[in-house]
Amino acid sequence: MNRWLPFEWITAIRFLREGRMQTMFIISGIAIGVAVIVFMSAMLAGLQANFIKRVLTSQPQIQLLAPDEVARPLRSGAREIEAALIQRPTQRTLSIDQWQKIRDQVQAMPEVTVVSPTVSGSALAVRGEASRSVTITGMDPAVYFKIVRLPDYIVAGDTRLESDDIIVGTELANDLGATIGDKLNVRAASGADRVLTITGIVDLGNKGANQRSTYVALRTAQSLLDLVGGVTTIDLTVQDVYAAETLAQEIQASYPVEADSWIKTNAQFFTAVHAQSTTNTLIRLFVGLSVAFGIAAVLVVSVIQRSKDIGILRAMGTRRGQILRVFLIQGGLLGLVGSLFGSAMGAAALVFWHGYARQVDGSELFPLILDRTLFIAAAVLATATGVVAAMAPALRAAKLDPVAAIRG
Amino acid sequence: MADEILRLDGVCKSYNVGTPVETEVLHDIDLAMRRGEFLALMGPSGSGKSTLLNIIGLLDRPTSGRLFINGQDTSALGDGELTRLRGHSIGFVFQYHYLISAFTALENVMMPMLVDRGFPSRDIEHRAADLMQQVGLTRVAGNLAMNMSGGQQQRVAIARSLAMQPDLVLADEPTGNLDTKSADGAFELMRQVNRHNGTTFLIVTHNMDLARRCDRIIEVVDGRIQANEP
Numbered sequence: 001m002n003r004w005l006p007f008e009w010i011t012a013i014r015f016l017r018e019g020r021m022q023t024m025f026i027i028s029g030i031a032i033g034v035a036v037i038v039f040m041s042a043m044l045a046g047l048q049a050n051f052i053k054r055v056l057t058s059q060p061q062i063q064l065l066a067p068d069e070v071a072r073p074l075r076s077g078a079r080e081i082e083a084a085l086i087q088r089p090t091q092r093t094l095s096i097d098q099w100q101k102i103r104d105q106v107q108a109m110p111e112v113t114v115v116s117p118t119v120s121g122s123a124l125a126v127r128g129e130a131s132r133s134v135t136i137t138g139m140d141p142a143v144y145f146k147i148v149r150l151p152d153y154i155v156a157g158d159t160r161l162e163s164d165d166i167i168v169g170t171e172l173a174n175d176l177g178a179t180i181g182d183k184l185n186v187r188a189a190s191g192a193d194r195v196l197t198i199t200g201i202v203d204l205g206n207k208g209a210n211q212r213s214t215y216v217a218l219r220t221a222q223s224l225l226d227l228v229g230g231v232t233t234i235d236l237t238v239q240d241v242y243a244a245e246t247l248a249q250e251i252q253a254s255y256p257v258e259a260d261s262w263i264k265t266n267a268q269f270f271t272a273v274h275a276q277s278t279t280n281t282l283i284r285l286f287v288g289l290s291v292a293f294g295i296a297a298v299l300v301v302s303v304i305q306r307s308k309d310i311g312i313l314r315a316m317g318t319r320r321g322q323i324l325r326v327f328l329i330q331g332g333l334l335g336l337v338g339s340l341f342g343s344a345m346g347a348a349a350l351v352f353w354h355g356y357a358r359q360v361d362g363s364e365l366f367p368l369i370l371d372r373t374l375f376i377a378a379a380v381l382a383t384a385t386g387v388v389a390a391m392a393p394a395l396r397a398a399k400l401d402p403v404a405a406i407r408g
Numbered sequence: 409m410a411d412e413i414l415r416l417d418g419v420c421k422s423y424n425v426g427t428p429v430e431t432e433v434l435h436d437i438d439l440a441m442r443r444g445e446f447l448a449l450m451g452p453s454g455s456g457k458s459t460l461l462n463i464i465g466l467l468d469r470p471t472s473g474r475l476f477i478n479g480q481d482t483s484a485l486g487d488g489e490l491t492r493l494r495g496h497s498i499g500f501v502f503q504y505h506y507l508i509s510a511f512t513a514l515e516n517v518m519m520p521m522l523v524d525r526g527f528p529s530r531d532i533e534h535r536a537a538d539l540m541q542q543v544g545l546t547r548v549a550g551n552l553a554m555n556m557s558g559g560q561q562q563r564v565a566i567a568r569s570l571a572m573q574p575d576l577v578l579a580d581e582p583t584g585n586l587d588t589k590s591a592d593g594a595f596e597l598m599r600q601v602n603r604h605n606g607t608t609f610l611i612v613t614h615n616m617d618l619a620r621r622c623d624r625i626i627e628v629v630d631g632r633i634q635a636n637e638p
Contacts, residue, residue: 001515001528010528014510309508315467316520316568317495319488402467406502 008322011313012329019302026298027338030386033291034342034378037284039349041374044280046366048273052241055266057149058204060116060235061244063265064102064257066094093121095230102255103234111239111247116143117231119221125168125214126185127176134172134214136186138221139235147237150202150215156180157200161217166196169210170203186214190226291382292389295334299327299393303400310397311405324398331390332383339382343375412479413575413608414441414464419473421459421631433459434631437473443575444606446599448619451628457612458580460628464610465578466494478575495524499569499607501579501598506565507553513564514540514549520571539567543597559590566597570607577601579611583618595621 001010016023071089096102099117107115119138124131141161145151151159155170157180166184168176178184178198187193196216204210222228234257238244244261252259263270303310310323347370357365421434433456441447451457462468463475466482475482477497482490499520507516517536522528540549543563548556556564562582569577579598583591595611595618602609611622619625627634 001518001522001533003528005528006526007522010522011510018510308506309510312500312502312506312508313519313523314491315465315494315500316523317491317572318523319491322523403462406467406506 008325008329011326012333015302015306015309015326016330016333019305022298022302023334026294026334027341029294030291030334030338030382031341031345033287033294034339034382035345035349036287038343038346038374038378039353040280040283042346042350042369042371043353043366044276045371045374046369048276049369050366051269051273054205055262055269056237056241057152058209059262059265060147061238061241061262062236062248062251063260064096064106064234064236064251064255065260066096066232067256067258069094093225093227093232095227095232096234096257098256099231099234102257105255106234106236106251109247111243112236113239114143114146114235114237116140116147116235117218118144118233118235119218119225119227119231120233121188121221121225121227123186123188123214123224125172125176126187127178127182130176132172132175132211134168134186135212136188136214136216136221136224138216138218138225140218144235147235150200153202153204155201155203157198160199161215163217163220164194164196165199165217167200167202167215168198169213170201171207171210172212172214173198173201175211186216186224188224188226190224192224192226194220194224196220288381288385291335291338292385295331295386295389296392298334299331299390300396302330303327303393303397306397307400307405310400311402311407314400314402315406320398323400324394327394327397328387328390331386331388331394333386335382335384335386335389336379338386339379342382343378346378347375411443412440413443413445413477414610415439415476416464416470417474417476419460419463419470419475421456421463421468422471425471432471432631434463434470437631437633439626439633441576441608441610443608444602446602446609446623447611448622448625449610449612449628450614450616450619450625451634455628456631457628461578461580461610461612464576465498465500466490495520496572497575499572499574499577501562501565501569501577501582503581503584507561507568509553512550512552513545513556513560516553516564517567517571520568524572536567536571539570540564542570542601543567557590558586559593562586562590562594563597566594566601570601570605573605574607576608576610579609581612581614583613583615591615591618 069089069092071086073086103115103117106112116139121136123134123136125134141159145159150167159167161167173179176184180198180201182198183195184198185193185195204213222230238247245263248259248261251257313323350368350370354364354366354368359365416437416439419434419437420432422430422432424430437460449457449461459468463470477493482493485493508519511519514536517539518528518532521532521535525532537549540546543566545560545563548560553561583594586594598609601607613619
């Protein structure tokens with residue numbers, strides 16, 4: 001007998017060891033349950049982290065735009081409106097009023113990390129007979145690349161952007177049959193046109209984006225879109241990406257701009273993430289419940305099988321509390337040992353699935369995150385579940401009448 | 409009396425109290441035992457012997473009447489106090505040995521001391537080993553119950569009942585399930601312990617030959633003490 005263990009622990013361990021088969025089966029059941037929880041939680045955490053990373057590195061977290069132009073009703077006097085019908089005006093590509101001042105003040109906000117003024121508008125990219133409508137984004141690469149990681153998406157060339165350079169999406173390059181060093185004629189709606197040289201081709205991970213996106217230097221876009229000295233948007237990144245919407249509302253309330261956060265513009269994505277998390281929680285809950293009922297069922301049977309032992313122990317002076325603890329410890333031990341095996345199984349499955357499941361481009365589907373806290377949480381939760389599940393059988397054991405128990 | 413270890417005053421026991429099928433199985437039992445006595449409790453099946461033994465062993469409570477152990481009135485004691493008193497003052501030997509199968513013979517003997525002290529210790533192990541030697545089973549001390557004969561198991565059970573040096577050992581047909589030789593051996597062992605250690609024994613038996621070798625025979629018939637003869 002181990003001299004460091006008290007009576008309750010020694011008895012609990014011996015009971016579990018003696019009922020080897022029963023113990024093995026329930027530990028396997030718990031291990032499978034815990035493995036499912038660990039595998040799902042780690043994989044979903046990885047998938048979501050990957051999605052969020054992709055979303056956040058391909059777009060600004062907050063975008064400041066010039067407010068929409070509105071038509072005001074024509075009034076001839078107080079409460080007298082002359083025109084009965086007010087038509088929404090067309091939205092011209094306008095510069096943000098006093099954007100330098102707004103940029104400096106937003107830059108000074110502690111929550112904001114990067115500020116990048118950009119100019120964007122539509123144009124036509126022509127090469128030979130082929131032409132495609134494109135979106136031109138003009139920016140300062142030094143700051144813009146901190147928001148949208150274009151260098152990460154480069155598939156050919158580089159991200160150098162002089163005044164006559166242009167970076168295009170892969171689909172656009174294909175459609176126009178162009179490659180690095182080729183020239184494109186870019187014509188804006190204003191009538192201005194410029195011949196630009198392709199210096200980089202990027203894959204943004206989305207066919208539509210790869211067909212339309214082009215990037216040029218800020219001044220080039222300003223002259224093409226007839227917005228010399230102006231910018232159409234100010235892109236921001238923030239410290240806490242999940243507080244972006246609150247900050248956007250604050251900025252909108254303080255400055256004459258419209259502020260859209262990534263949370264608002266990706267509402268569907270958020271709904272999907274939320275639905276995924278809810279499903280995961282439900283699955284975990286039900287797996288946890290079935291594990292708990294499994295432990296309880298095995299211990300109920302154990303109490304019946306051991307009623308004579310309990311009777312003898314009571315006859316030799318064992319208190320009800322001691323009997324209660326013997327069975328609670330068994331529940332906790334089953335949960336703990338099951339969770340250790342389950343964590344190992346879950347981690348192994350995760351490593352296997354991480355190597356097996358790939359995205360279409362061959363990159364990993366999710367980052368392999370084997371977070372220690374997940375395993376610790378699984379062990380603690382499984383142990384607690386075991387103790388709680390053992391409560392009913394343990395109480396039943398503690399309440400056994402020794403006379404009836406010995407008589408069987 | 410100073411040497412009186414057990415006294416029952418007008419003990420009655422009924423089952424299903426307050427229901428139409430209330431049954432009184434013990435009627436007004438008066439009984440006293442002196443320290444060091446070796447008593448046989450006899451009676452036909454269903455006469456109330458086991459109920460009486462359970463009440464004396466503090467495993468069951470009387471419906472009315474009082475039970476004194478070492479002069480202490482047990483009727484006012486709570487469950488915890490009764491359990492403690494039982495653990496310290498009373499040892500049990502049952503007909504079917506009832507060793508705890510998950511433990512070895514030696515560990516079974518250690519058990520009452522382990523329950524009382526909470527942790528195993530060298531003292532406990534030495535005391536259990538001494539008892540195993542006393543019952544002549546040192547050789548099988550490491551065996552599990554299933555690897556011992558009925559006679560050996562009963563000897564282990566006797567050793568276990570003595571672990572806490574109790575004032576009183578209650579044995580419920582301890583030889584009932586053994587062959588004649590083993591039964592005689594187990595009985596003699598208890599008699600020896602009684603003579604050498606002065607431990608009081610109350611033995612339920614159907615065997616008249618064994619009963620005659622006791623100091624006194626108490627006969628229970630239909631829940632009443634019929635005879636109380638030396």
